[in-house]
Amino acid sequence: SQKIEQNSEALNIQEGKTATLTCNYTNYSPAYLQWYRQDPGRGPVFLLLIRENEKEKRKERLKVTFDTTLKQSLFHITASQPADSATYLCALSALRGGYNKLIFGAGTRLAVHP
Amino acid sequence: EAGVAQSPRYKIIEKRQSVAFWCNPISGHATLYWYQQILGQGPKLLIQFQNNGVVDDSQLPKDRFSAERLKGVDSTLKIQPAKLEDSAVYLCASSSTGTANSPLHFGNGTRLTVT
DSSP states (O other), X not given: OOEXXXXXXXXXXXXXXXXXXXXXXXXXXXXXXXXXXXXXXXXXXXXXXXXXXXXXXXXXXXXXXXXXXXXXXXXXXXXXXXXXXXXXXXXEEEEETTEXXXXXXXXXXXXXXX | OOOOEEEOSEEEEXXXXXXXXXXXXXXXXXXXXXXXXXXTXXXXXXXXXXXXXXXXXXXXXXXTEEEEEGGGSOEEEEXXXXXXXXXXXEEEEXXXXXXXXXXXXXXXXXXXXXX
């Protein structure tokens, strides 16, 4: 069956360090992979999108990699800050009947400590 | 641009009652989505509209859930009758084209508690 797996354990890191979050998937062949941030009581907010033929994408302190052989994406936040504390969701694009369906993982909670 | 608007923010009902949620997407966005997010889980797609037509409702429990998108703009999601397991946050999202490289813009959701 199709699965998207993100670390269910919270990730605790010290301010200034690099946070690395993992997204693994099985039985999908996504053309795109997206990462979202979700704060408590709020809807997810789009961060980055990467195509299957892109190995890496960067935006300010964020970096995403996409390895279609390993079926894995890594999401990095460099020089992390307490304000980066949130849940991070990965989502795969799957085409159904010509339309994009976005399927989400359960998310990983990140806590950045001062 | 104004974001996706949802109402109400919170709703508490008893099981077997009915409830309706409303969503106003970003102006001009063709694709509208309703997701259900149970505590500790990722959002699960319930239904996807392209303009005012349904393109995916494969995970919508159609015996109790219904949704419509009026004139390709606003949308309502209804549950009748509610069950305890429907307690969740209901998120509405929209995207400009619905293509794979079109990000979703989410509202802040309606938190439903069924007692």
